[in-house]
Amino acid sequence: MTTSWKRTLPALGLGIALGLGLSRIRLDTPTVSAQETESPRAEPGTVLADLLEGNKRFVEGKAAHPHADQARIAELAKGQHPRAVVLACADSRVAPEIVFDQGLGDIFTIRVAGNTLDATIVGSVEYAVEHLGSSLVLVMGHARCGAVRTTLDVYGKPDALVALGPNLEALVERIAPIVPALPAGLEGEARIEAAVEANAAFVAHQLEAQSEIVHHAVESKKATVIAGVYDLAHGGKVTILEKSEKK
Ligand SMILES: [Zn+2]
Numbered sequence: 001m002t003t004s005w006k007r008t009l010p011a012l013g014l015g016i017a018l019g020l021g022l023s024r025i026r027l028d029t030p031t032v033s034a035q036e037t038e039s040p041r042a043e044p045g046t047v048l049a050d051l052l053e054g055n056k057r058f059v060e061g062k063a064a065h066p067h068a069d070q071a072r073i074a075e076l077a078k079g080q081h082p083r084a085v086v087l088a089c090a091d092s093r094v095a096p097e098i099v100f101d102q103g104l105g106d107i108f109t110i111r112v113a114g115n116t117l118d119a120t121i122v123g124s125v126e127y128a129v130e131h132l133g134s135s136l137v138l139v140m141g142h143a144r145c146g147a148v149r150t151t152l153d154v155y156g157k158p159d160a161l162v163a164l165g166p167n168l169e170a171l172v173e174r175i176a177p178i179v180p181a182l183p184a185g186l187e188g189e190a191r192i193e194a195a196v197e198a199n200a201a202f203v204a205h206q207l208e209a210q211s212e213i214v215h216h217a218v219e220s221k222k223a224t225v226i227a228g229v230y231d232l233a234h235g236g237k238v239t240i241l242e243k244s245e246k247k
Pocket of ligand 1: 089090091113114115142144145146147148
């Protein structure tokens with residue numbers, strides 16, 4: 001079945017109108033149904049342990065593929081309460097639901113090349129933390145990341161940067177701030193690995209710095225922001241890098 005323009009255009013118009021008026025709307029009042037907020041928030045450590053347990057099943061070839069049936073869909077139609085947000089790379093080898101052996105409704109997944117931030121991505125994290133009850137935010141970099149590799153390749157080479165075109169240039173510029181702080185003496189894959197870790201940690205830090213909602217959730221211990229790396233080069237194990245916990 002196709003959706004007609006008559007149906008689509010009014011919806012687009014409504015979206016644009018909402019977007020233009022967003023600064024005047026209190027996000028915690030009119031936009032979220034009660035069904036989406038009534039579930040108690042899980043303890044972040046418990047959520048992380050569950051994700052890592054799922055990753056262990058995945059690595060060991062014992063994935064349970066939970067929450068992937070019609071009964072789950074019927075349950076989720078009433079509302080969603082994803083316990084974790086995972087911000088991961090768009091790389092086709094990185095699929096958080098598979099890597100963590102989770103199902104529908106379990107994790108609020110956001111994917112973009114290089115697991116970078118912009119306003120809409122920060123807003124997506126805020127929505128999950130504030131309105132869906134997610135208590136863990138994991139920024140997950142990964143081995144063999146093309147976005148990070150490209151950033152290292154063109155760093156300090158203005159002509160190569162411009163040759164990427166304006167949009168890839170914008171992507172690279174979001175990752176570039178981590179390059180000067182990389183340890184000296186690293187070459188090749190070791191340098192890329194260090195950059196992947198640095199980028200994930202940087203994004204986790206920036207997420208809190210750029211979002212009052214996320215920062216407040218961390219301060220009030222409603223949520224935790226952490227960074228990790230998915231090692232697709234060695235079986236797919238996820239290693240947690242650091243916790244962003246401030247007093
Ligand atoms: Zn990547």
